[in-house]
Amino acid sequence: xxxxxxxxxxxxSKILGELLDEVTPxxxxxxNTKMTLAARLGDLISAKGWGKxxxxxxxxxxxxxxxKWLSGTHNFTIDTLAEIAMVLKMPVVELFxxxxxxxxxxxxxxxxxxxxxxxxxxxTPRVLFSxxxxxxYNKESVxxxxxxxxxxxxx
Amino acid sequence: xxxxxxxxEKYSGIQTTIYSVIMDQxxxxxxxxxxxxxxxxxxxxxxxxxxxxxEINHTTGAREQFxxxxxxxxxxGVCALYDEPxxxxxxxxxxxxKVAILLGSGGPKPPGIRAWQDDPxxxxxxxxxxxxxxxxxxxxxxxxxxxxxxxxxLLGNLTFSDNE
Numbered sequence: 001x002x003x004x005x006x007x008x009x010x011x012x013s014k015i016l017g018e019l020l021d022e023v024t025p026x027x028x029x030x031x032n033t034k035m036t037l038a039a040r041l042g043d044l045i046s047a048k049g050w051g052k053x054x055x056x057x058x059x060x061x062x063x064x065x066x067x068k069w070l071s072g073t074h075n076f077t078i079d080t081l082a083e084i085a086m087v088l089k090m091p092v093v094e095l096f097x098x099x100x101x102x103x104x105x106x107x108x109x110x111x112x113x114x115x116x117x118x119x120x121x122x123x124t125p126r127v128l129f130s131x132x133x134x135x136x137y138n139k140e141s142v143x144x145x146x147x148x149x150x151x152x153x154x155x
Numbered sequence: 156x157x158x159x160x161x162x163x164e165k166y167s168g169i170q171t172t173i174y175s176v177i178m179d180q181x182x183x184x185x186x187x188x189x190x191x192x193x194x195x196x197x198x199x200x201x202x203x204x205x206x207x208x209x210e211i212n213h214t215t216g217a218r219e220q221f222x223x224x225x226x227x228x229x230x231x232g233v234c235a236l237y238d239e240p241x242x243x244x245x246x247x248x249x250x251x252x253k254v255a256i257l258l259g260s261g262g263p264k265p266p267g268i269r270a271w272q273d274d275p276x277x278x279x280x281x282x283x284x285x286x287x288x289x290x291x292x293x294x295x296x297x298x299x300x301x302x303x304x305x306x307x308x309l310l311g312n313l314t315f316s317d318n319e
Contacts, residue, residue, distance in 0.1 A: 004301075008174060008313050011161035013183070015190045016205065019198070020165060023206045031206040032214060039215045070220040071237035072207060 035072035040095060042070050044088055059087045156286065160257065160313040168212035172307050174257040176287060179316075185283070189260035193244060197263065200244040204236060208258075216253035226271065227281065231288040235261065245277060247284045249291070254307045257291075259284045290315050 045055045052070070056063040068074050078092075085092040157179035163186070166173040175184035183191075190201055211217050227233030232249045245261040260283070262276040271277040291309075294300040300311035 003312055005310050007308055007310060008160050008162040010164045011184060012164040013187050015187055016165045019190060019202055020205050023202050028206050032210050035207065035210045035215050038220065039218055042218065042220045072221045073237055073239050
């Protein structure tokens with residue numbers, strides 16, 4: 001591999017492993033719940049087209065409080081979740097539902113054909129695209145099996 | 156300062172690549188230094204930081220909302236991971252979108268100080284991160300290093316030295 005394509009050297013940390021091993025499954029689940037809830041809340045606020053301050057106004061809080069909520073460290077009470085759900089106009093339970101899959105395909109296909117026999121029908125192979133549906137920036141949003149171009153006929 | 160950017164093997168999730176740096180003449184990373192220095196007095200806080208980094212790495216990605224920005228110079232990406240409400244242990248890092256972060260060191264934020272400039276330990280660690288960020292930006296601009304096509308990996312010469 002040449003220098004230009006060289007990846008960073010992998011480094012294994014003893015102390016990191018030691019401390020991570022001390023995190024119990026229950027502690028990890030609590031962190032996961034707080035962070036995914038904060039991420040979901042951030043997405044829902046953005047989906048409404050609101051900024052942090054606008055949301056703070058609507059829920060009668062300081063923007064600094066919203067920053068805390070979105071930081072992934074906040075331990076929400078049921079009362080706060082109910083207030084949030086009211087403002088977002090959705091059931092509380094939906095705050096815990098993973099975001100809808102949103103696929104952003106950025107695959108560009110360029111087909112250059114110089115001479116084409118008119119009787120030939122071209123189909124884009126399904127398998128080519130089913131493996132290409134891969135969103136690098138948001139890997140949870142991956143849906144397989146939907147070709148970008150279903151079929152194409154060149155004449 | 157001479158140093159090398161390395162990828163932390165313990166965090167090999169799919170959402171975010173997690174890097175740190177090994178300074179010249181050292182065997183361990185800046186992040187290891189941070190963990191070793193505070194493992195006795197701030198063990199619970201460190202475990203919380205590590206479990207949050209695990210979620211960033213595996214589940215959520217390095218979302219902007221999880222980091223306190225504008226800690227360094229404008230636009231340098233230097234930020235701090237938000238503390239747990241009852242913790243004051245600051246971890247400084249450089250965030251590159253949702254897909255990559257470089258962990259540095261940090262320290263406890265003493266009560267009564269307003270900014271990192273007011274505490275010598277925090278100031279020292281923050282200035283280190285600002286310098287590293289500057290070096291990386293310079294190399295990205297010169298093309299000596301670049302991001303992989305999927306934007307998650309730094310590629311190229313990741314060893315930095317004073318006499319460049």
